[in-house]
Amino acid sequence: MDVLSDILRVIRFSGVIDLRPEFSAPWMIETPSCSNFADTIQSDTTRIVPFHIVAEGNCWVKTKTDICQALSPGDIIIFPHGDAHILGDRLDQVPAPIADLLPAPPWKEPPVLIYGGGGQVTRLVCGFLQCEQLLLHPFLKSLPGFMYIQAFTEATAPLLKTGVQQIIQEVDCNQPGSVCVLTRLVELMFIEILRNYMQNLPNQQLDGIQMNGILALNDPIIGPVLNWIHTDPAHPWTVSELAKQANVSRSALAARFTELLGQPPMQYLIQWRLQLATHHLRNTGESIATIAIQVGYESEAAFNRAFKRHVGMPPGVWRHHCG
Numbered sequence: 001m002d003v004l005s006d007i008l009r010v011i012r013f014s015g016v017i018d019l020r021p022e023f024s025a026p027w028m029i030e031t032p033s034c035s036n037f038a039d040t041i042q043s044d045t046t047r048i049v050p051f052h053i054v055a056e057g058n059c060w061v062k063t064k065t066d067i068c069q070a071l072s073p074g075d076i077i078i079f080p081h082g083d084a085h086i087l088g089d090r091l092d093q094v095p096a097p098i099a100d101l102l103p104a105p106p107w108k109e110p111p112v113l114i115y116g117g118g119g120q121v122t123r124l125v126c127g128f129l130q131c132e133q134l135l136l137h138p139f140l141k142s143l144p145g146f147m148y149i150q151a152f153t154e155a156t157a158p159l160l161k162t163g164v165q166q167i168i169q170e171v172d173c174n175q176p177g178s179v180c181v182l183t184r185l186v187e188l189m190f191i192e193i194l195r196n197y198m199q200n201l202p203n204q205q206l207d208g209i210q211m212n213g214i215l216a217l218n219d220p221i222i223g224p225v226l227n228w229i230h231t232d233p234a235h236p237w238t239v240s241e242l243a244k245q246a247n248v249s250r251s252a253l254a255a256r257f258t259e260l261l262g263q264p265p266m267q268y269l270i271q272w273r274l275q276l277a278t279h280h281l282r283n284t285g286e287s288i289a290t291i292a293i294q295v296g297y298e299s300e301a302a303f304n305r306a307f308k309r310h311v312g313m314p315p316g317v318w319r320h321h322c323g
Contacts, residue, residue: 003217004198006230007137008191010279013049015186017179019102019126020112020171023059025119027088030095034082034128049129049190051078052087053151055168057122062086063146074152074164078193080143089122109179110171125171127186137275138261138268142213149193157196163189216260221246221253225265233273234296239265269296274310277303281319288315 001009023029034048052061054075062068064083068091071077079085086095096115103111110127131140151157151164167185170178198214216222225242242265243253257265273295280291292303307315 001230003223003226003230004139004194007139008194010275011131011137011140012279012282013129013131013187013190015127015129015183015190017110017125017127017167017171017182017186019124020110021122021124021126022112022114023057023087023089023122023124024114024116025089025122026093027116027122028086028090028093028095029088029098029101029115030086031084031098033084034079047131048082049078049080049131050082050085051076051127051129051186051190053125053164053167055123055125055171057120059087059089059122059124060091062091065145067146069148072150072152074150074161076147076149076151076164076189076193078147078149078190079145080140080147081145083145085146087124089116089120109174125168127182129186129190137213138263138271139213139216141262147193147197149196154196157192160189160192160196163192213261216257219256219260221248221256222260225253225257229265229269229272233269233276234294236296237265237269270306270310273297274307277307277315278311278318278322281315282322288319291315 021029031050034050054071054073056073058073059071060068061071061077063079063085069077077085088095101113101115149157149160151160154160163185167182167189170182170185194214198217216226225246228242228245229237239250239254243250246253248256254264257263257268261268263271276295277291280286280294281288284291286294288303289300292300295303297303297306304314307313307318311318313321
C-alpha cells in the first residue's frame with residue numbers, strides 16, 4: 001500500500017454537505033473560523049475543513065490572508081485549517097455573518113439558504129470534512145490555508161470533474177440514500193484533490209506556504225523512508241538504519257525529514273505507531289497487549305506509557321471514551 005493510501009486509511013474523516021445556498025446580487029457573507037462555526041452547525045468535532053463548490057453563477061472569495069479569487073461554475077475552494085473567509089458577488093460590501101442567516105439546527109437535510117438582493121443568482125454547495133484534531137498527520141498539517149481547484153477545467157483530473165458534477169446533481173435530487181452518497185462523494189473528492197496536487201503541483205507554493213507534506217511523499221530521500229516506515233511500522237527502526245538504506249548520512253536524513261515534515265524521523269515513527277494504535281483500538285476488539293506488539297512496542301507497559309504521554313490518557317481509557 002502506498003503511503004498516501006495508508007495515511008488516509010488510518011486517519012478518520014468524513015464528508016458532510018451542510019448548506020445549499022442560493023445567493024442573489026448584491027450579497028456578501030462571512031464564515032468564521034472552524035472553532036467558532038462548529039457549534040453553529042452542531043459538528044461532532046471542532047476540527048472541520050470547510051469547502052464550497054460553485055454550482056451556478058460567479059462570485060468572489062477573500063481569505064484571511066487577503067487573497068481575492070474569482071470563482072466560476074465547477075470551482076472548489078477548501079480551507080484545510082478552517083480559516084475564516086468571505087464570499088460575495090463583490091467584495092466591497094459589508095458581509096452578513098453566516099450564522100445569522102441559518103435556520104436553527106438540527107437539520108434533517110442540508111437547508112437551502114436564500115439570501116441577497118434579487119439580482120444575478122449564484123448557487124453553491126457547501127460542506128466540510130470532519131477530522132480528528134488529535135490524529136492530524138504532518139502531511140495534512142502542511143496543506144496551505146486556502147486551496148483553489150478548477151474541477152471543470154483541470155485536464156489532469158477527469159475523475160474530479162465527474163465527482164463534482166455528481167455532488168451537484170445529488171444535492172438537487174433528494175433521493176433515498178442521498179446523505180450516504182454525498183458523504184462518500186465528498187470524501188472521494190478530497191482524496192482526488194490531494195492526489196492531483198501530489199502528482200501535478202510538486203514545486204508550487206500556495207498561499208505563501210510550501211506544501212512540504214506532499215513534497216515529502218515524492219522526495220527521492222524521504223519518500224522511500226516513509227514507505228519503509230509505513231510498510232513495517234513495528235520494525236525497530238533507527239535513524240542509522242534508515243539513513244543507511246537511503247544511502248545518506250544520519251544528519252542529512254534528519255535535516256531533510258524535519259524540513260519537509262516538521263519533526264525528526266523517530267518522532268514521526270512514534271506518532272504514526274500511536275495513530276495506528278488508535279485505529280486498532282477503535283475498530284477492533286483486540287487486546288491492548290496485542291495492539292502494542294502490532295505497532296512496535298515490546299511490552300504492554302511501554303505502550304501504555306507512550307500512549308498516555310502523547311495522548312493524555314491510557315489506551316484502555318481512550319478506547320472507552322473515544323473508540
